Every structure is written in C-alpha cells, then in structure tokens.
Amino acid sequence: xxxxxxAIVGAAETTELGKIPNMSQIQLHADAALNAMSDCGLKPxxxxxxxxxxxxxxxxxxxxxxxxxxxxxxxxxxxxxMIHLRHAAAAINEGLCTTVLITHGESGRSWIGSKAxxxxxxSLGGQFExxxxxxxxxxxFTIPVLRYxxxxxxxxxxxxxxxVVQREWASMNPRATHxxxxxxEDVFASKMIAYxxxxxxxxxxxxxxxxxxxxxxxxxxxxxxxxxxxxGTGESVETPMISQMQDFTSSKAFKVSGQTAxxxxxISHSDVDHLMVYDAFAHLPIYGLEDLGFVKxxxxxxxxxxxxxxxxxxxPMNTNGGGLSYMHSGMYGMYALQESVRQMxxxxxxxxxxASTSVCHGVGGMFGASSTIIMSxxxx
Amino acid sequence: xxxxPKTLPKPTPETQHFWEGSRVGQLLxxxxxxxxxxxxxxxxxxPDCASRSVTIFQAxxxxxxxxxxxxxxxxRWIEAPYSIAVVELDEGPRMMSNIVEVEQTPEALIxxxxxxxxxxAVTDDITLVKFKPASTGNEA
Numbered sequence: 001x002x003x004x005x006x007a008i009v010g011a012a013e014t015t016e017l018g019k020i021p022n023m024s025q026i027q028l029h030a031d032a033a034l035n036a037m038s039d040c041g042l043k044p045x046x047x048x049x050x051x052x053x054x055x056x057x058x059x060x061x062x063x064x065x066x067x068x069x070x071x072x073x074x075x076x077x078x079x080x081x082m083i084h085l086r087h088a089a090a091a092i093n094e095g096l097c098t099t100v101l102i103t104h105g106e107s108g109r110s111w112i113g114s115k116a117x118x119x120x121x122x123s124l125g126g127q128f129e130x131x132x133x134x135x136x137x138x139x140x141f142t143i144p145v146l147r148y149x150x151x152x153x154x155x156x157x158x159x160x161x162x163x164v165v166q167r168e169w170a171s172m173n174p175r176a177t178h179x180x181x182x183x184x185e186d187v188f189a190s191k192m193i194a195y196x197x198x199x200x201x202x203x204x205x206x207x208x209x210x211x212x213x214x215x216x217x218x219x220x221x222x223x224x225x226x227x228x229x230x231x232g233t234g235e236s237v238e239t240p241m242i243s244q245m246q247d248f249t250s251s252k253a254f255k256v257s258g259q260t261a262x263x264x265x266x267i268s269h270s271d272v273d274h275l276m277v278y279d280a281f282a283h284l285p286i287y288g289l290e291d292l293g294f295v296k297x298x299x300x301x302x303x304x305x306x307x308x309x310x311x312x313x314x315x316p317m318n319t320n321g322g323g324l325s326y327m328h329s330g331m332y333g334m335y336a337l338q339e340s341v342r343q344m345x346x347x348x349x350x351x352x353x354x355a356s357t358s359v360c361h362g363v364g365g366m367f368g369a370s371s372t373i374i375m376s377x378x379x380x
Numbered sequence: 381x382x383x384x385p386k387t388l389p390k391p392t393p394e395t396q397h398f399w400e401g402s403r404v405g406q407l408l409x410x411x412x413x414x415x416x417x418x419x420x421x422x423x424x425x426x427p428d429c430a431s432r433s434v435t436i437f438q439a440x441x442x443x444x445x446x447x448x449x450x451x452x453x454x455x456r457w458i459e460a461p462y463s464i465a466v467v468e469l470d471e472g473p474r475m476m477s478n479i480v481e482v483e484q485t486p487e488a489l490i491x492x493x494x495x496x497x498x499x500x501a502v503t504d505d506i507t508l509v510k511f512k513p514a515s516t517g518n519e520a
Binding site: 139242 | 386387388389390391392395420421446447448449450451452453454455458461462464465466474475476477478486491492502506508
C-alpha cells in the first residue's frame with residue numbers, strides 16, 4: 001500500500017468483554033460494528049466494503065444491512081483482521097470502495113451461535129499430527145519452545161516473566177480479565193498445561209469482538225476522532241503443521257510480514273514508541289521481538305527481563321495486558337489492533353506518553369500465518 | 381495410548397503408500413529424482429523444485445528428539461501425562477510423533493537424544509509411527 005494514504009477513523013470493541021452468554025457470535029460482530037460506526041458517526045449505508053473471518057461476509061452484510069462493492073473473507077486464524085486491513089487499504093487506493101468495515105466477534109467461551117472447526121482426518125495435519133494426541137493450541141503452538149530454549153539459552157524464569165510483565169500492564173486496565181499482580185513463582189505454582197507451559201503462560205478463553213472503519217487519509221480529517229494513519233503493512237503464511245515449521249527458533253511468516261511492513265513504512269526500529277505482539281502463549285512476544293528485528297536472536301528473554309517492555313521501559317509492549325491477561329476469544333488480532341488505535345488516539349487506560357508510532361504484529365494458526373500493521377497519529 | 385476413531389488418519393491417494401508401509405513395519409519417505417531433496421509429509425511431487433519424478437524409499441528409522449511438550453490435559457481416551465514430540469530423522473525431514481518406552485518426564489526426555497522407530501498398530505488399517513530411545517550407538 002501507499003504509506004500514509006489510508007486511516008482508521010472508527011474503532012471499538014464489543015460493549016462487554018469476557019463472558020457474554022446473552023449474545024450469539026454474529027451479534028458480537030454487530031455489537032462491535034455498531035459501536036465502531038457510532039464512534040465515527042457513520043451508518044450502514046455509508047459502508048461500501050466489508051471484511052470478516054469465522055463468519056461469512058455474506059452473513060455480516062445481510063445482518064448489518066450493508067450493500068458492499070468490495071468484500072474480503074480471508075481466514076488464516078487470529079491475524080486475519082490485520083490482513084483484512086492490509087487488503088482494505090489496497091482496495092480503497094485502487095478505487096474499489098471508499099469506506100471499509102472490518103469486524104470480529106467470537107463466542108470463544110460461551111459458544112453461542114459458533115461452531116468448532118473440527119478435525120479433517122484426511123488433511124496432512126489430520127493424518128500426521130492430530131493422531132499423536134494433539135488437542136488444540138496448547139499441545140501444538142507450544143512445541144517449538146524447548147528447542148528455542150536449548151538453542152538460544154532462554155530460561156524457564158524468562159518465559160514465565162513474559163506473563164508477569166504483561167500482568168503489570170493489565171493491572172492498569174479496568175477492562176482486563178486478570179488485574180492482580182503475579183510473580184515468576186506464581187507462574188511456576190500454577191497448573192501445568194503442557195510442559196513447559198503453565199496455565200499463566202497460556203492465553204485466556206473469553207467472548208468478545210471488535211471492529212474498525214477505514215477510509216482515505218484525505219477524508220479522515222472530516223471525522224470526529226484523531227485519525228490513525230496506516231504507515232506500513234505486511235502478510236505471509238508458512239505451514240498449517242507446526243512440525244513442519246522450517247526453523248523452530250524463528251517464524252518465517254513473522255520475518256516476511258515484519259520486513260514488508262517496515263520497508264513500506266520507511267521507518268526504523270528506533271522510531272517505534274509502542275508495540276503489540278500477539279501473545280496466545282508466553283513465547284510469542286519473544287519470537288516477535290526477534291523476528292521483527294527489535295533485538296537479535298536470543299536476546300528477547302533478557303530484553304523483557306530488563307524491563308524494556310514493562311511500564312516505564314523503552315519499548316512498551318502489549319499494554320492492554322495481552323491475550324495472557326486482557327482477553328483472548330480465540331482469534332486475538334482484532335484486540336491487538338484496538339489497543340494500537342487507542343494508544344495512537346491517546347486514550348488507552350495505560351497510555352504511553354507522547355507515543356506517535358505503533359507496530360501491531362499478529363499470528364494465525366500455530367505460527368502458520370502472520371500480518372504486521374504499522375500506525376501513526378501524525379498526518380503524512 | 382487408546383484410540384478415538386475421530387482422530388485417526390484417513391489416508392488419501394497421495395499418502396496411501398505411507399500407511400501401507402507403516403502397517404508392515406516400514407517408515408517410508410520420498411526423494412526427488414531431479415534435485416535429490418528428501419521430504420515429508422507425502423506428496424506426489426517435490427516441494428522444492430516441483431518435479432513430479434519422485435521415488436519412495438525406506439528410511440533408516442533413526443533420528444533425534446528435536447522438540448516436545450508433555451501434555452497434562454489429556455483427551456479422555458488418553459492417559460496423561462504423555463509426550464507429543466517432533467523427531468528429526470537422520471534423512472533430514474521432521475515428523476510429529478510420541479516418544480514411548482520411556483518415562484514421560486523432562487528428566488528422561490532429553491533434547492537431541494537418539495531415537496529409533498517403533499510401529500504402533502492402533503487399528504487393523506492404521507499403524508502409527510512412534511519412537512523410543514535408541515538401543516545402541518545411534519549418533520544422531
């Protein structure tokens with residue numbers, strides 16, 4: 001995309017987060033969409049492009065009363081919304097539409113109006129991974145970390161510390177699911193899920209949703225909120241099978257996506273004031289910091305331990321508390337985007353002072369897909 | 381490990397040879413005739429150079445423990461804790477498996493330990509490829 005040509009003008013999460021048994025999944029999409037439209041003063045008739053994952057764009061268009069001239073239903077897991085944002089920016093610049101609504105809603109905890117994806121026993125994963133007792137992300141996403149720990153020298157304390165630091169951020173956020181401070185010892189004392197991961201190193205399971213509205217940077221000035229400009233975007237995919245990930249200490253999709261976004265934005269790492277790295281499990285921010293190039297391979301554990309990403313640090317990361325403490329409905333990318341937007345608007349509960357550039361990095365599947373969005377509150 | 385029919389492999393035309401091999405105690409890999417790349421999981425073409433000329437061959441069955449987790453939250457048909465491991469075969473490719481005939485503890489499961497294949501006939505049709513600590517001098 002052309003750097004700075006597109007802006008986010010509307011952004012909102014569902015009214016409630018956490019346990020929402022009184023709403024179906026499509027209504028979570030709608031609740032977030034109505035909040036985002038109200039945030040920027042638009043109505044369904046003003047929207048001419050839509051994108052969503054898990055629900056079909058067709059269902060969403062009908063439910064919300066939108067007649068789009070552009071749709072995107074890309075579904076590659078939790079970073080799908082970042083990829084939607086990238087595609088939407090390109091589509092607006094190409095003149096395919098003018099105003100795009102991206103929605104997410106997920107009844108990940110209450111399971112109202114949503115259905116499990118199920119196991120395709122004939123897929124390569126269904127034949128060559130699932131039969132070995134793999135049962136969802138805790139038994140798959142976690143597998144590379146022991147190899148990382150041996151090759152890069154990461155300690156169990158440093159892995160646990162990722163959750164400890166993010167809880168510090170969550171403690172400042174009234175909407176976070178867990179706000180009580182924790183220690184490394186608390187993490188070690190918590191229930192073992194899949195060695196070496198304790199439950200406090202695994203994400204929450206919640207209900208919720210979020211929505212974003214994008215238009216051209218030129219038009220963005222006419223909206224009520226501080227526009228959040230898109231400086232750079234990236235995307236890639238690697239493999240649906242964690243056992244076939246090329247390098248267990250680094251994600252190829254992270255690197256391709258991150259490098260593309262930084263190149264597009266034309267910024268350097270020292271320009272970044274705020275960072276979100278999708279944290280389904282405690283090792284993801286470590287891979288993210290290294291694969292995005294903020295630190296060298298093997299340095300991320302120390303970098304977090306030395307409080308660089310903690311409140312008051314040089315690179316505030318996962319300032320909403322992350323998937324580990326804020327919320328995680330299954331596909332977390334939308335909530336990372338929402339926190340980046342809040343930070344750029346200057347309205348985050350744990351606001352980073354004078355932050356003007358935010359990097360928001362997502363994962364889909366088990367290191368299977370990735371997307372990176374770089375935002376700024378300064379007009380290009 | 382007990383079996384849930386919904387988590388058993390369903391062979392396809394492209395993978396049938398692998399499951400026929402494991403049923404008779406052979407771990408089968410594929411090698412590209414054009415670029416010599418050895419790969420897994422099965423496909424009737426080389427994922428490196430796209431050649432359709434590939435040869436199925438029997439692997440040594442030796443490898444090393446590349447990475448793993450120990451699952452403490454089992455599905456109801458499996459007794460926990462149990463390891464889910466990625467094995468790096470001596471021929472190069474990696475594959476998901478379980479490490480058996482050894483305590484399922486971090487102390488007993490040491491990264492890079494040499495392993496050898498065992499065949500677990502979970503049904504009449506499906507034999508899963510698993511691994512155990514190597515018995516003798518396998519310098520993986």
